[in-house]
Amino acid sequence: MRRMVMMMMMMWHVEGLSSPTTTRMWVPQSSRSAMGKLYNKHRSAASVGVGLKMKQMEMESVEDLRAHFLQLLSTRRSPQVPLEVLPAKPVLEPLYQGPPPPKFSQAMESCPKADIPNFKQLLYEENLYLTTEEGEQGKLPVLILSMKQTGHSKRPAVVFLHSTNKCKEWLRPLLEAYASYGYIAVAIDSRYHGERAKNRTTYNDALVSAWKKGDTMPFIFDTVWDLVKLAEYLTGRDDIDHSKIGITGESLGGMHAWFAAFVDTRYSVVVPIIGVQGFRWAIDNDQWQARVDSIKSVFEEARKDLGKDAIDKEVVEKVWIRIAPGLASVFDSVHTVPLIAPRPLLILNGERDPRCPLAGLEVTISRTREAFKKANCADSFKVIAEAGIGHEMTESMVKEAKNWLNH
Numbered sequence: 001m002r003r004m005v006m007m008m009m010m011m012w013h014v015e016g017l018s019s020p021t022t023t024r025m026w027v028p029q030s031s032r033s034a035m036g037k038l039y040n041k042h043r044s045a046a047s048v049g050v051g052l053k054m055k056q057m058e059m060e061s062v063e064d065l066r067a068h069f070l071q072l073l074s075t076r077r078s079p080q081v082p083l084e085v086l087p088a089k090p091v092l093e094p095l096y097q098g099p100p101p102p103k104f105s106q107a108m109e110s111c112p113k114a115d116i117p118n119f120k121q122l123l124y125e126e127n128l129y130l131t132t133e134e135g136e137q138g139k140l141p142v143l144i145l146s147m148k149q150t151g152h153s154k155r156p157a158v159v160f161l162h163s164t165n166k167c168k169e170w171l172r173p174l175l176e177a178y179a180s181y182g183y184i185a186v187a188i189d190s191r192y193h194g195e196r197a198k199n200r201t202t203y204n205d206a207l208v209s210a211w212k213k214g215d216t217m218p219f220i221f222d223t224v225w226d227l228v229k230l231a232e233y234l235t236g237r238d239d240i241d242h243s244k245i246g247i248t249g250e251s252l253g254g255m256h257a258w259f260a261a262f263v264d265t266r267y268s269v270v271v272p273i274i275g276v277q278g279f280r281w282a283i284d285n286d287q288w289q290a291r292v293d294s295i296k297s298v299f300e301e302a303r304k305d306l307g308k309d310a311i312d313k314e315v316v317e318k319v320w321i322r323i324a325p326g327l328a329s330v331f332d333s334v335h336t337v338p339l340i341a342p343r344p345l346l347i348l349n350g351e352r353d354p355r356c357p358l359a360g361l362e363v364t365i366s367r368t369r370e371a372f373k374k375a376n377c378a379d380s381f382k383v384i385a386e387a388g389i390g391h392e393m394t395e396s397m398v399k400e401a402k403n404w405l406n407h
């Protein structure tokens with residue numbers, strides 16, 4: 001039995017699949033206890049898999065990882081509530097956190113609009129809240145722009161996700177451009193952002209609190225829970241073509257797009273912009289600094305609590321395990337990005353982005369390429385690393401994303 005499992009581990013490894021056994025090998029000792037239940041489930045799933053045909057096992061491992069992620073998302077959560085739609089008002093003075101954002105973003109404004117006379121009069125705006133769980137953070141603010149329509153034709157939808165410290169209103173120029181091409185263009189406030197923030201430190205406070213109490217997952221995962229609920233809402237609308245729901249976003253929004261697409265196949269075309277990275281690779285290769293700097297206070301707090309003079313890779317790993325369990329192990333890009341296949345996936349990064357170092361994506365990219373090849377749609381996967389560009393969404397990325405979403 002032991003030998004069989006060993007053999008399977010090797011086969012999985014060779015085939016580059018995101019299997020429970022390969023992930024198990026990569027889970028560092030320290031995160032095993034934190035992963036607890038998840039880890040054990042993986043192990044038993046692997047044992048059950050012995051003797052089944054490889055193909056069946058592949059399918060199972062894909063579904064397993066999704067189920068495990070969903071299971072994680074459903075922990076640390078207030079009681080479940082039915083998905084409800086509540087009316088909301090347009091936000092006239094959106095709350096931006098961190099340093100004041102520029103008033104104007106060249107990249108945001110750069111998406112070409114279809115030439116529609118009286119565009120503003122024909123633009124239809126919806127503001128609403130979706131209930132995604134009990135409590136304050138369980139009210140998901142949603143902004144939707146589309147063209148007023150007289151007929152009943154179904155339209156494609158696109159969800160665009162904002163970056164750290166911004167909010168849904170920041171995306172308005174992009175939403176308008178997508179609306180002009182006939183999309184139902186959707187934006188949300190991520191957890192502790194926009195309408196879900198009280199003041200300019202809410203997001204940082206939430207990260208620190210998660211480190212202290214371990215009761216929420218404010219980095220990526222809690223928002224992904226909301227995006228699963230959003231998919232439920234969008235596929236309940238009869239003006240949307242349910243087979244055409246794109247998801248994309250910038251930076252933190254790119255990470256949200258990646259994880260939402262991994263866990264929820266209702267998102268049918270996917271463009272993470274400057275978001276996909278190797279969290280494990282960054283720790284192992286001492287390349288975590290730029291990522292840490294983007295949300296420094298939680299790492300500073302952890303450093304103090306751990307009695308260290310400086311933030312080091314142990315601090316980084318402990319923070320991820322505590323506030324986003326599995327992020328640097330079982331749910332890292334190397335395991336989760338390939339599972340977006342066969343849905344069209346375009347990864348847009350900057351060649352010199354220190355927050356998403358390209359070297360940290362080599363294995364992720366090769367495994368993902370393999371997964372698309374296996375699904376007979378090698379052309380549905382593309383990576384563009386824009387030469388000379390750091391952590392920045394460029395006009396060219398905006399254009400590439402728009403073309404890809406047209407899939």
Ligand SMILES: *[C@@H]1O[C@H](CO)[C@@H](O)[C@H](O)[C@H]1NC(C)=O
Nearest residue numbers: 197198199200201202203205
């Ligand atoms: C922001 O709000 C929180 C919670 O109400 C409060 O504890 C914190 O001191 C506030 N921070 C600022 C900068 O006002």
